[in-house]
Amino acid sequence: MFQKILIANRGEIALRVLRACKELGIQTVVVHSTADADAMHVRLADESVCIGPPPSRDSYLNVHQIVAACEITGADAVHPGYGFLSENAKFADILAAHNITFIGPTGDHIRIMGDKIEAKRTAKRLGIPVVPGSDGAISEEKEAKRVAAEIGYPVIIKASAGGGGRGMKVARSEADLEIALQTAKSEAGAAFGDDAVYIEKYLEKPRHIELQVFGDGAGRGVHFGERDCSLQRRHQKVWEEANSPALNAEERARIGGICAKAVADLGYSGAGTIEFLYEDGEFYFIEMNTRLQVEHPVTEAITGIDLVHEQIRVASGGGLSVRQEDIKFNGHAIECRINAEDPRTFTPSPGTITHFHTPGGLGIRVDSGVYSGYKIPPYYDSLIGKLIVHGRNRVECMMRLRRALDEFVVDGIKTTLPLFRDLVGNPDIANGDYDIHWLEKYLAKEE
Known part of the structure; x- marks a missing residue:
């Protein structure tokens, strides 16, 4: 069992993990931004480390500062909670390189499931039922029309790297498809730095x-x-x-x-x-x-x-x-x-x-x-x-x-x-x- 776990998150989930660690007799370290100095998980942790100013990119997403906090405090594992770095494969890899355990799956599994197209391929291979749709990314309108005609309208266009509803557009007919494809790609590129999209059958009342x-x-x-x-x-x-x-x-x-x-x-x-x-x-x-x-x-x-x-x-x-x-x-x-x-x-x-x-x-x-x-x-x-x-x-x-x-x-x-x-x-x-x-x-x- 671990001796000391660093909790790389904030709010209710940081407190949730902290309580579990205390029940197991594991020492806790929390990291926090300057905006969270008075947060409850900071008050209750065995140790706390300020890792930067309020913006997430300068604190809770700052991998260098979190790894440094692990080394300073002697934490042998990191629990990422949800959000922030919890599904960041590179973060998991970096922790492994520093002999710090990431409490989660391997970086390779995070990468596979983080790519919506590869995740769908993997799910299909593992026997999980999937929504009818394209086998990979769709880049051209002609290809999009072919796939949509095969699976039937309405269809939904989704960002491969996306989540939270961004880069998702519904097309109910071929006339809707061109603008839906262009809009989804544009939103995906702006939100995730990757404009790859794919098409699936749109279910009406799931x-x-x-x-x-x-x-x-x-x-x-x-x-x-x-x-x-x-x-x-x-x-x-x-x-x-x-x-x-x-x-x-x-x-x-x-x-x-x-x-x-x-x-x-x-x-x-x-x-x-x-x-x-x-x-x-x-x-x-x-x-x-x-x-x-x-x-x-x-x-x-x-x-x-x-x-x-x-x-x-x-x-x-x-x-x-x-x-x-x-x-x-x-x-x-x-x-x-x-x-x-x-x-x-x-x-x-x-x-x-x-x-x-x-x-x-x-x-x-x-x-x-x-x-x-x-x-x-x-x-x-x-x-x-x-x-x-x-x-x-x-x-x-x-x-x-x-x-x-x-x-x-x-x-x-x-x-x-x-x-x-x-x-x-x-x-x-x-x-x-x-x-x-x-x-x-x-x-x-x-x-």
């Missing part, structure tokens, strides 16, 4: 289903069930559930088995999430995230297994602590992402939190690094906390969620709490009857 997987790096793999992340705004997840209201036990076992076998065959090490669109009983691979997800707590709630403990165990060479038959699913869990944003316009709302009170009671968990008097900086992601609720079934979970949202108080800034109070009372949400387009349509009606 759900977003993702499988939590783990590999031990030596040919063993398991899955921890699925999460339903269909409630999204601009391709950004807002509300996540485990298990999905749309799947039954047979479907869960089928797609879970496929994914567990895939990570085993790949020789994958650590946590990963294989994401799908799901429509009419069929799964279609989107991508694989080679890190811990924001929404991992709902999986922990229904399995009773600490996924960060598992990450650390695997990275230290201890292997997986569970076999597939040991993983049982208990009840239902929902996570709401509480952001420092206007609940209608979603404009960021940085500022000082004058009062912060979290709900409690059976089945309630809040992951947050903020507190009364804390000043939300304007430089980073607007996520300030996650409300996770667990119940014996979805009905009980929704009852507890409604009560917990009423108890949650954040004064001094605007947050998305009012949005969730609206959603929890909506009949479609209560019935689990929604797809990836539902929230956008709901918000458009509210304007």
Whole structure:
């Protein structure tokens, strides 16, 4: 087991990892920008190192400073959390060159899954069902028209190196294709420095289903069930559930088995999430995230297994602590992402939190690094906390969620709490009857 872990992140995820390390008796080092000097994870860590000014490129993305912090403090491993350097293959390689363990997969696996085209090829080779589409990048309109005609309209054009909805355009006819292709390539080049795009069949009313997987790096793999992340705004997840209201036990076992076998065959090490669109009983691979997800707590709630403990165990060479038959699913869990944003316009709302009170009671968990008097900086992601609720079934979970949202108080800034109070009372949400387009349509009606 590691002696000292450096946590290369901030906010609630840094605090989440820090707590796991303390439970395992591992010394902690956190890095922080000058803007985060008063952050809760900085206050609670055994050691802290300031690595630069507020802009991420000068601090949380500054590989040289993070490696120097490891060497100064004697950290023998780095947990990257999510975001920032968590899916940076070069960072993983550099740490390995300095004999520092990256708590995550190898740089090669990060590279494979970070390229959407190569990831799709790999998924297909591993037996994972994929969306019909181009075999590689599309560069010319003639080629795009040929592929679109083969798979049928509507189609979606996606950036190979992309994410977060950037470089994605839908074409519903051949007449739409030229401008969609040009726009997607332009956006991809501007956002990612790579204008490569590919084409897939566009599904009209899919759900977003993702499988939590783990590999031990030596040919063993398991899955921890699925999460339903269909409630999204601009391709950004807002509300996540485990298990999905749309799947039954047979479907869960089928797609879970496929994914567990895939990570085993790949020789994958650590946590990963294989994401799908799901429509009419069929799964279609989107991508694989080679890190811990924001929404991992709902999986922990229904399995009773600490996924960060598992990450650390695997990275230290201890292997997986569970076999597939040991993983049982208990009840239902929902996570709401509480952001420092206007609940209608979603404009960021940085500022000082004058009062912060979290709900409690059976089945309630809040992951947050903020507190009364804390000043939300304007430089980073607007996520300030996650409300996770667990119940014996979805009905009980929704009852507890409604009560917990009423108890949650954040004064001094605007947050998305009012949005969730609206959603929890909506009949479609209560019935689990929604797809990836539902929230956008709901918000458009509210304007």
